[in-house]
Each structure stands twice: as structure tokens, then as C-alpha cells.
Amino acid sequence: MTSMNFDDIQDLEQAFQSGSLPPLLVLPGSIPVLVSAPHAVTHWRDGREKNADLYTGALALWLHAQTGCAVLAAGQSRNADGNHDPASISPYKQELARILQDDPVKVVLDLHGAKASQPFDVELGTGPGWEGKSPLVQKARLCFLTQGFNPEKIWSDRLFSAAKTETVTRFCIRDLKVPALQLEINRRYRDPDNPENLAMLLNALKDLVISCA
Numbered sequence: 001m002t003s004m005n006f007d008d009i010q011d012l013e014q015a016f017q018s019g020s021l022p023p024l025l026v027l028p029g030s031i032p033v034l035v036s037a038p039h040a041v042t043h044w045r046d047g048r049e050k051n052a053d054l055y056t057g058a059l060a061l062w063l064h065a066q067t068g069c070a071v072l073a074a075g076q077s078r079n080a081d082g083n084h085d086p087a088s089i090s091p092y093k094q095e096l097a098r099i100l101q102d103d104p105v106k107v108v109l110d111l112h113g114a115k116a117s118q119p120f121d122v123e124l125g126t127g128p129g130w131e132g133k134s135p136l137v138q139k140a141r142l143c144f145l146t147q148g149f150n151p152e153k154i155w156s157d158r159l160f161s162a163a164k165t166e167t168v169t170r171f172c173i174r175d176l177k178v179p180a181l182q183l184e185i186n187r188r189y190r191d192p193d194n195p196e197n198l199a200m201l202l203n204a205l206k207d208l209v210i211s212c213a
Contacts, residue, residue: 002099009198015057015058016040016041016058017052021076024074024075024091025072025073026099029068029071031068031213032105033069033105033107033213034069034071034100034105035104035211036060036070036073036096037060037073038074038168039053039059039082039112040058040074041074042077044078054187055074055191056111056113056185059190059205062202066209067206067213069209072096074092078091083110083167087171090166092106093171095168096171097175100172101104106212107136107170107178107180108177109181109183110183113187114187115186115187116188120158120184121186123155123156123182123183124154124185125156125161125163126163126181127161127163128170128174129165143204143205146204147203147207160182162180187200189201
């Protein structure tokens, strides 16, 4: 695995915002965990432009370097939304299905970004009625607690449950029969100008990926 400093997050994010990456960035993994970032770049939902979830793509690439996880991320802005469009018209979901069919992935962790004004630090979305969600939620919660996150600000299935529309998490659980967890991460932690918060987030995510392998 490649060593990478926290400072590199800014450079990784620039690659997403520059438009130099392929439309879908796919990195094979050496462990059975896939990290997804469908909103890493500007995207379109129902004909309306939506801003990128900043640094979610950079986080996915950092985790790949640190843990060997597989990665699927949106690399260029397109008239599409991989976390909203039905699989029948979604290149993102079609590629995800191909990866999970060909590779022994046990868990998908789908990264998203929330505004700094949201009242939570991270919210765990478990999708539609998944009976096996408790162990994965507890594992994720423990990883964030261990890194110093406030237990009252680690939410689950309150504002962003991943159960509505055609989310990646819902698609994985319902259609592909692969456990998945949506992580809505507050902007305060996706910020290289706040290295303490960023370090907490990176270490928590790294621990989660490794614990899911």
C-alpha cells in the first residue's frame, strides 16, 4: 500500500475538479471493500445542476492508497446522478453492478457530503429495510467514536436514510444483494484547512474500511 500524507487530499480533490479524470474512475482493490463517490463532481438531477460533494472523491482515492479498497467515483461532470438515476439509465450503477458481479466485494461504503450547517457530524444511512444492518452500523459508529467524534452527532437513518429514490446503497442492498452503508459527512470534517477534523475523519474511515475487509 502506498503511504500518503493528509496534505495530499487537496491535490487529489484538484484532480476531480480539473476535469482530467475519466467519466467513471474505477480502481481495483486488493481487499473485498468498495468505496463509492457518485457525487465527487458536479452532477445533474432532474435537469438541475447540483454541486459536487467536495473531497468525497479525494477521500475515496486516499482510502484506496491506504487500505487497498476498490473505488468507483464519478470523475467528470455529466448530465446524470449516480445516486438518483435508475439503473436502467445510470452508467454509474451499471458499472457498479459489473464490478460487484466480477469481484468478491463484501461491503460497499458510499461517501457523500453534507453542509456545514447540518446538525450531525456523520450520518449512517442503511437503505430499505435491511435486516443485517445493525452489525455494520455498530462497527461504523465504533470507528468514529474511537477517533473522537461526538456520540450525539453520529446519526443513523434520520435525515439521510438512503432508503428513498434510487440511492447507491438501496441499489446494492435491494438489487445486488451486497451490504452497503451510506455515509453523509459534514463539510466541517471534509476541510484541509481544519487538519484536526480531517485527520479524525480519515482515520475513522480507514479503520472502517479495514474492519469491513
